[in-house]
Amino acid sequence: MITISKDNYGKILAHAEKNLPEEACGLIAGRIDGENKHIEKVYLLTNIDHSNEHFSLDPKEQLAAIKDMRQNGLTPLGNWHSHPESPSRPSDEDKRLAYDSKASYLILSLQDRVKPVLNSFHIEGVDATNEGLVIE
Amino acid sequence: MFITVAGNKKEYKDGLTVAELIEAEKIDNPLYVTVSVNEEFVENGTFESTTLKDGDTVEFLYFMGGGC
Numbered sequence: 183m184i185t186i187s188k189d190n191y192g193k194i195l196a197h198a199e200k201n202l203p204e205e206a207c208g209l210i211a212g213r214i215d216g217e218n219k220h221i222e223k224v225y226l227l228t229n230i231d232h233s234n235e236h237f238s239l240d241p242k243e244q245l246a247a248i249k250d251m252r253q254n255g256l257t258p259l260g261n262w263h264s265h266p267e268s269p270s271r272p273s274d275e276d277k278r279l280a281y282d283s284k285a286s287y288l289i290l291s292l293q294d295r296v297k298p299v300l301n302s303f304h305i306e307g308v309d310a311t312n313e314g315l316v317i318e
Numbered sequence: 319m320f321i322t323v324a325g326n327k328k329e330y331k332d333g334l335t336v337a338e339l340i341e342a343e344k345i346d347n348p349l350y351v352t353v354s355v356n357e358e359f360v361e362n363g364t365f366e367s368t369t370l371k372d373g374d375t376v377e378f379l380y381f382m383g384g385g386c
Contacts, residue, residue: 205386231383238383241352241359245377252325265386275385281347282380 183314184219184259184286184302186210191317195298197226198264198290205229205237207263209247210288211256219259219286219313223251229263236275237263260285260302266292270299272310280305286313319372330370337365345378352379 198206207229212222225247229237239261251258260282265273270291272280280287283306291299302315319332323343330339336355340348353360354377360368370376 207382209382235386236383237385238381241354241379244379244382245354245357248377248379261382263384268386273385279381279384281350282382283346285380287384 183217183316184221185316185318186221186224186300188317190221190224191300193224193226194262194288194290194300198266198292198298201229201264202292203234203266204232205234205264205266207237207239207261209239209244209261210259210286211247211251211254212259213257214259221259223254223256224262225250234266258285260287262288262290264290264292268293270301272303272305277305277308277310288315319370321370321373322375324377332372334370335366336360336368336370336376339370339376340365340378343378347380350381352381353377354379 208227209225210221212220227243228240230240231238270289272287287303287305289301300315302313304311304313320327320329336353345351355374
């Protein structure tokens with residue numbers, strides 16, 4: 183299971199909506215408690231692809247975020263990105279580019295703008311497992 | 319010499335290259351890792367010729383991207 187506060191979920195959602203029609207992206211950090219992960223901070227980064235079909239995190243912003251996590255005693259947990267027009271599930275490209283098997287990959291679907299869907303996945307090769315995200 | 323790797327101070331032999339450090343640190347999928355030394359990004363293809371020195375701070379960043 184992985185948890186995120188309503189406040190942090192709101193930050194992701196607002197950033198994703200602000201960046202439409204492009205995909206939005208960022209990082210997540212927090213703590214690991216046994217098999218559970220708890221997201222305590224979300225980072226809103228720039229999609230340097232500026233595309234509605236692809237995203238790449240800005241490496242400079244990524245480095246700054248990693249330093250911030252370390253300074254605040256947070257563990258890097260993974261990343262998040264939005265799917266403006268497709269469901270909340272990893273695409274083939276998402277799987278192909280998921281190089282860190284320890285990371286959680288959050289995907290926010292804005293396909294239905296009235297009912298956004300956020301899920302978290304563990305991705306290893308072509309296998310993606312829904313981690314059971316809880317917004318609390 | 320002492321270098322700081324991902325926030326941890328470690329002792330390594332003098333003249334260590336970035337490529338050797340990647341191997342020593344057992345970095346997964348090294349082809350998809352971006353390396354910064356003292357907050358400057360090391361160009362891909364120069365890992366074997368980039369030598370680290372005492373006091374350097376090194377970070378490894380996975381490329382993070384995808385589609386929809």
